[in-house]
Amino acid sequence: MADTFSSHMPGLSSPAESITLIVPDDRVDLAYATRAINVSNTGNVRITTVSGTTETICIAAGVAFPIRARRVWATGTDATGIRGLF
Numbered sequence: 001m002a003d004t005f006s007s008h009m010p011g012l013s014s015p016a017e018s019i020t021l022i023v024p025d026d027r028v029d030l031a032y033a034t035r036a037i038n039v040s041n042t043g044n045v046r047i048t049t050v051s052g053t054t055e056t057i058c059i060a061a062g063v064a065f066p067i068r069a070r071r072v073w074a075t076g077t078d079a080t081g082i083r084g085l086f
Contacts, residue, residue: 024045037084
């Protein structure tokens with residue numbers, strides 16, 4: 001498959017290039033900071049942003065919620081099927 005954009009430098013406004021399953025954890029940061037978070041089932045997601053703010057946000061199923069998260073907490077998270085886009 002040809003990628004006509006392979007010679008372009010990706011930026012924060014570019015589409016995500018990778019997706020990974022996120023297993024919420026109260027002690028461990030994500031391997032990669034997200035550009036967005038997507039969930040299969042609507043619910044609360046407690047996150048710590050790349051700047052260090054920790055808050056709980058509600059994310060609707062099927063929506064790529066644009067947030068630079070470095071941790072997704074188990075405590076306070078009830079959304080399921082969480083994916084990180086980066």
